[in-house]
Each structure stands twice: as structure tokens, then as C-alpha cells.
Amino acid sequence: MKKIKLMLASGVLALxxxxxxxxxxxxxxxxxxxxxxxxxxxxxxxxxxMKSMLKSGKSASNIKEIQARGDYYRNGNYLDSVETDxxxxxxxxxxxxxxxxxxxxxxxxxGSGYYIMSSLPNNIYYDFSSVSYVYNSKSSSNLVNKxxxxxxxxxxxxxxxxxxxxxxxxxxxxxxFDIALNDYQKVNISNLGKTEENAKLVKTYLSxxxxxxxxxxxxxxxxxxxxxxxxQKADGTNKIYYLELSKSKDWVEKSDxxxxxxxxxxxxxxxxxxxxxxxxxxxxxxxxxxxxxx
Numbered sequence: 001m002k003k004i005k006l007m008l009a010s011g012v013l014a015l016x017x018x019x020x021x022x023x024x025x026x027x028x029x030x031x032x033x034x035x036x037x038x039x040x041x042x043x044x045x046x047x048x049x050m051k052s053m054l055k056s057g058k059s060a061s062n063i064k065e066i067q068a069r070g071d072y073y074r075n076g077n078y079l080d081s082v083e084t085d086x087x088x089x090x091x092x093x094x095x096x097x098x099x100x101x102x103x104x105x106x107x108x109x110x111g112s113g114y115y116i117m118s119s120l121p122n123n124i125y126y127d128f129s130s131v132s133y134v135y136n137s138k139s140s141s142n143l144v145n146k147x148x149x150x151x152x153x154x155x156x157x158x159x160x161x162x163x164x165x166x167x168x169x170x171x172x173x174x175x176x177f178d179i180a181l182n183d184y185q186k187v188n189i190s191n192l193g194k195t196e197e198n199a200k201l202v203k204t205y206l207s208x209x210x211x212x213x214x215x216x217x218x219x220x221x222x223x224x225x226x227x228x229x230x231x232q233k234a235d236g237t238n239k240i241y242y243l244e245l246s247k248s249k250d251w252v253e254k255s256d257x258x259x260x261x262x263x264x265x266x267x268x269x270x271x272x273x274x275x276x277x278x279x280x281x282x283x284x285x286x287x288x289x290x291x292x293x294x
Contacts, residue, residue: 028114031125037070037109039133047098047292048135052082054113056125060091060285064121068093068113068289071206075105075266076165077234078214080275084289088118091285097275098292104268106162107133108216110189112206128202130189134158161267169264170218173230173238176259184220184227201251204243205229212272215264236263 035054042049052070056063069083082095093113114126174181189205201219208217213234221227221243229241238261242254273294281288 027122028124028126031127033127034115034125035068035111035113035127035129037111037129037131039107039109039131041101041135042098045098045292046101048101048107048133049096049098050107050109050131050133051094051096052109052111052113052129053092053094054111054115054127055092056115056117058091058115058117060089062117062119063091064088064116064118066090066093066113066115066287068095068111069206070095070097071110071210072097072099073108073110073216074099074102074272075269076108076162076169076215077266077269077272078210078212078216079272079293080212080291081210082289082291084287085280087287088116090282090287092287094286094288096288096290098290100270100273100293101135102268102270103135103137104158105135105270106158106268107135109133112202128189132159132162158268165264165266166216166218169215169232170220170230172262172264173232173240176238176261177230177240177257179228181220184222187219187221187227189219201243204241204251204253208241212274232261232264236261 034056035052037050037052039048039050050070050072052068054066054068056066065086065088067084067086069081071081072079079099080097082097084093084095099107109131111129111131112126114124116124170186171181187201205217205219208229208231210217211234215232217229217231219227219229225245227243229243231239233239237258239256239258241256243251244254246252275291275293278290278292281290
């Protein structure tokens with residue numbers, strides 16, 4: 001699997017892609033809108049279908065490389081990550097995951113992706129997106145890129161409860177490391193990349209090791225010069241990754257630590273039953289990777 005390293009080169013955000021020992025430097029350009037996420041109930045499978053999409057808007061013949069990645073959560077618990085192959089010749093890519101549906105549960109997708117054109121091989125165009133979705137056996141609320149689709153009943157209570165869960169979880173984790181969260185500002189993945197410095201957080205954020213049942217990581221920054229990423233493992237172990245902004249304006253992990261904490265659970269928490277890789281499909285100009293929860 002590829003590892004992406006973010007750096008600053010000549011005042012321009014750059015990516016180095018490490019592939020089989022080969023390093024290729026390229027200027028990176030945030031192209032907002034090419035990444036999008038979706039989530040909805042699929043009545044034919046009885047599951048919640050989630051996906052992360054990357055659409056280049058370019059001719060498939062001019063795409064040297066393209067990839068979409070999705071990180072999937074239910075009630076704050078990590079389910080799985082799906083990413084497509086990085087082959088060329090496709091104008092779009094979709095990473096899909098089907099999760100078991102539980103009434104009142106909140107499903108979240110964090111999407112990311114990039115593409116490289118054959119005509120501009122030194123430029124990498126990338127983007128991030130996020131979406132949340134509440135499933136109800138009678139009605140559902142689907143938020144696609146923050147646009148609300150109204151349904152017959154208001155399910156905002158589940159989302160509010162999840163936000164409170166994250167708040168309580170973060171405060172608990174921070175307290176075990178003697179940190180006052182009031183001194184920091186929380187950063188959402190949908191806001192990453194709005195500034196050059198924050199964009200570099202994506203590399204670290206997405207590279208945090210996660211297993212089924214782990215809680216979704218949270219990013220906190222202070223004065224755009226220091227910060228940390230915190231998360232709780234499935235067994236209740238609290239993790240922290242200390243960050244600092246280097247002289248080259250690159251976010252780097254300074255150190256990490258862990259301590260046994262109190263396992264914090266969401267009201268409607270359901271443990272993942274594992275996932276099965278279903279298939280990787282090439283549909284003409286689109287490459288697709290799919291997984292499904294057992």
C-alpha cells in the first residue's frame with residue numbers, strides 16, 4: 001500500500017509518493033469538490049451503503065493515477081477503511097462499504113482521494129470530505145456533504161447524542177494525560193486543507209493505526225504551532241500523538257503515549273462483526289473497491 005508524505009517545497013505544498021522504493025515528488029493542489037461522500041439505506045441488502053468518491057472531471061485517457069479512500073464509523077466506532085487500486089485510465093474512483101443497519105445508529109464516512117494527469121505528471125490534485133447519516137427503520141436522515149435531506153421525522157437527537165459522546169470521550173482521554181482541552185481547538189477532517197498547514201495533518205491523521213471497535217480519532221491544535229491527536233482503543237486504552245509544526249511548515253509527530261482509561265461507549269453502540277472484501281470492479285471509466293460487514 002502506498003504511503004503519502006506531505007512536505008513544503010519552494011512555498012508549495014508537495015507530496016512524495018513512496019511506491020516500491022521509488023520516490024516521486026510532486027506539487028499538490030487542493031481541488032475542492034472532487035471528493036464527496038454518501039450514505040443511505042439499501043433495502044435490497046438490508047445494510048447501510050456508504051461510499052467515498054473521487055471524480056477528476058477529466059478524460060479517463062488522461063488520468064495517470066487515481067485513488068479514493070473511505071474511513072467508516074458507526075456510533076463513533078471504527079468499522080473499516082476501503083481504498084481503490086491506484087491504476088490509471090479511469091476518470092473516477094469509488095471506495096464503498098456496506099454496514100449492518102441498526103435503528104438510531106449514526107454512520108460516518110471520512111473520504112479522501114487524489115488523481116494525477118498524464119499531461120501534468122508533477123501535479124497531484126487531492127481533496128477531503130465527510131458525511132454523517134442516521135438510520136431509522138421507518139425513516140432516515142441523510143447528510144451528504146453537509147446538505148440535509150429532510151425526512152418525515154427529526155432524527156437530530158441521535159446526532160446530538162453522538163456529538164456529546166465525542167465531547168465526553170475527548171475530555172476523558174485528555175484528562176488521563178493532564179491536558180485542558182479549553183486551550184485547544186478541535187479540527188474536523190472536512191476543514192483540513194483549508195490552510196496549507198492543516199492539510200499536512202491528513203498524512204498523520206489517516207496513518208493512525210485503527211482496528212475494529214476503536215473510537216474515531218480527534219485532532220486538537222493550539223496557536224497553529226502545536227497540537228495532538230487522541231483516540232481510544234477498543235480495550236479502553238487511551239492514545240495520544242503529540243504534534244508540532246516544524247520550521248519547514250510540516251506537521252510532524254513529536255512523540256506518542258498511551259494509558260489505560262475508562263472505556264467510553266455510545267448509547268446505541270454495536271460491535272462490528274468484521275468485514276469481508278467483496279470485489280474490485282472496473283466499470284468503464286470508474287474503478288470501484290467494495291467491502292461489506294459480515
